[in-house]
Amino acid sequence: MSRRVVRQSKFRHVFGQPVKADQMYEDIRVSKVTCDSSFCAVNPKFVAIIVESGGGGAFIVLPLAKTGRVDKNHPLVTGHTAPVLDIDWCPHNDNVIASASEDTTVMVWQIPDYVPVRNITEPVVTLEGHSKRVSIISWHPTARNVLLSAGCDNLVILWNVGTGEMLLALDDMHTDLIYNVGWNRNGSLLVTTCKDKKVRVIDPRKQQIIAERFAPHEGLRPVRAIFTREGHIFTTGFTRMSQRELGLWDPNNFEEPIALQEMDTSNGVLLPFYDADSSIVYLCGKGDSSIRYFEITDEAPYVHYLNTYSSKEPQRGMGFMPKRGLDVSKCEIARFFKLHERKCEPIVMTVPRKSDLFQDDLYPDTPGPEPALEADEWLSGKDAEPILISLRDGYVPIKNRELKVVKKNILDSKPPPGPRRRHSTCDSDFSQPALEEVLEEIRALKETVQAQEKRISDLENKLCQFTNGTD
Numbered sequence: 001m002s003r004r005v006v007r008q009s010k011f012r013h014v015f016g017q018p019v020k021a022d023q024m025y026e027d028i029r030v031s032k033v034t035c036d037s038s039f040c041a042v043n044p045k046f047v048a049i050i051v052e053s054g055g056g057g058a059f060i061v062l063p064l065a066k067t068g069r070v071d072k073n074h075p076l077v078t079g080h081t082a083p084v085l086d087i088d089w090c091p092h093n094d095n096v097i098a099s100a101s102e103d104t105t106v107m108v109w110q111i112p113d114y115v116p117v118r119n120i121t122e123p124v125v126t127l128e129g130h131s132k133r134v135s136i137i138s139w140h141p142t143a144r145n146v147l148l149s150a151g152c153d154n155l156v157i158l159w160n161v162g163t164g165e166m167l168l169a170l171d172d173m174h175t176d177l178i179y180n181v182g183w184n185r186n187g188s189l190l191v192t193t194c195k196d197k198k199v200r201v202i203d204p205r206k207q208q209i210i211a212e213r214f215a216p217h218e219g220l221r222p223v224r225a226i227f228t229r230e231g232h233i234f235t236t237g238f239t240r241m242s243q244r245e246l247g248l249w250d251p252n253n254f255e256e257p258i259a260l261q262e263m264d265t266s267n268g269v270l271l272p273f274y275d276a277d278s279s280i281v282y283l284c285g286k287g288d289s290s291i292r293y294f295e296i297t298d299e300a301p302y303v304h305y306l307n308t309y310s311s312k313e314p315q316r317g318m319g320f321m322p323k324r325g326l327d328v329s330k331c332e333i334a335r336f337f338k339l340h341e342r343k344c345e346p347i348v349m350t351v352p353r354k355s356d357l358f359q360d361d362l363y364p365d366t367p368g369p370e371p372a373l374e375a376d377e378w379l380s381g382k383d384a385e386p387i388l389i390s391l392r393d394g395y396v397p398i399k400n401r402e403l404k405v406v407k408k409n410i411l412d413s414k415p416p417p418g419p420r421r422r423h424s425t426c427d428s429d430f431s432q433p434a435l436e437e438v439l440e441e442i443r444a445l446k447e448t449v450q451a452q453e454k455r456i457s458d459l460e461n462k463l464c465q466f467t468n469g470t471d
Helices: 375-379 418-423 428-470
Strands: 015-018 040-042 046-051 057-063 077-080 084-089 096-101 105-110 125-128 134-139 146-151 156-160 165-170 178-183 190-194 198-203 208-214 224-227 233-238 243-249 259-265 270-275 280-285 290-296 303-310 317-320 332-339 343-350
Touching: 015 303, 040 084, 040 332, 046 084, 046 317, 057 084, 057 096, 077 096, 077 105, 084 134, 096 134, 096 146, 105 134, 105 146, 134 178, 146 178, 165 375, 178 224, 190 224, 198 233, 224 270, 233 270, 270 317, 270 332, 280 332
Parallel strands: 040 317
Antiparallel strands: 015 343, 040 046, 046 057, 057 077, 084 096, 096 105, 105 125, 134 146, 146 156, 156 165, 178 190, 190 198, 198 208, 224 233, 233 243, 243 259, 270 280, 280 290, 290 303, 317 332, 332 343
């Protein structure tokens, strides 16, 4: 008689635990916007949460240590003219955050280390290129200042935040609404899911679709996809009978899944959060009150269920702390920031260990805050793995580093070579008369404005005299 052998894994006994009440963030009016975004972004210094706001969109930024009840007059980051839909911290600068909004813009903000007195209203740079609302933003994992945005105009744009310029626009690849976009480990490829039921693997610099799969999950509801460390693609979706399902795929052979597992019946879209160091994927459904986690290995059945963290309250959104922000002395391997209607509750995932020593097997070297490439190097075709740091002595966040935006003067740029020349009006034999004509027009407009201002001033004086006379 053969006995069933339990699979060996150091993560078999991982358990989740909420922090004490005084370590939560209370009295936060979490946004009620209908969007499948996580509404929360976290790094080793700050937690940022999209909040309800009258007259435009806003999010609140709190230092991690500022727990307890949040003052109702706490400054917000306000600059968007419509609700904020997504926020994302820069992986290479803990004081820089990007926000995407219904007002079709993406804004990048510098957050000071101290708590400001007033609302932050001036972004470092505003990126305009979408014609409809922008619901997805994501920083490049290894290149400095490269930011991706995707909007309801079915357009994916890559920006150089350091210059405020558009690097690339992927405009003919998606025929319908884009559900999510994810980078691979070194930022050379993208995976996207779309309402047309296709999962696409894209090389953004070649502007080519390398692989695609129609309907990895047969249901009609949104699909999510992320890259694993090995280059496989992990997806969450729905079956035809509306059961939630997860899948693991090899993009080099998209026909057959490596693994496909049905889970439960629920309406909430499962948001996957992946830890590349431990190969654990955490699934959080909006409206669920649980977090399921699975270990991805190279042994069948490849996606192994570990456990479920359950609570009573449903989650409105979820933030996921990067590895360098965890407490290694307590064997903490993940920390979530669960959004309720009026508060944010940190949840700590721990591997039980008796020793107080640093656990090498739980904490391999992890991506640090230094970029491996500049934006121009990446655009020219270079790839580089993330620069890793050790967590042996814990991670100390770097002091505020200012994001400098150097906008290029368009008058200094030479006309691009080849067929794109038609977009430029800077031809040498045409530019001088055209420039003089424009300057003449500006002079005429200035004179008109001055004349109108004088006329308005005279009319105001007459009105004042008339009013004084009748009094």
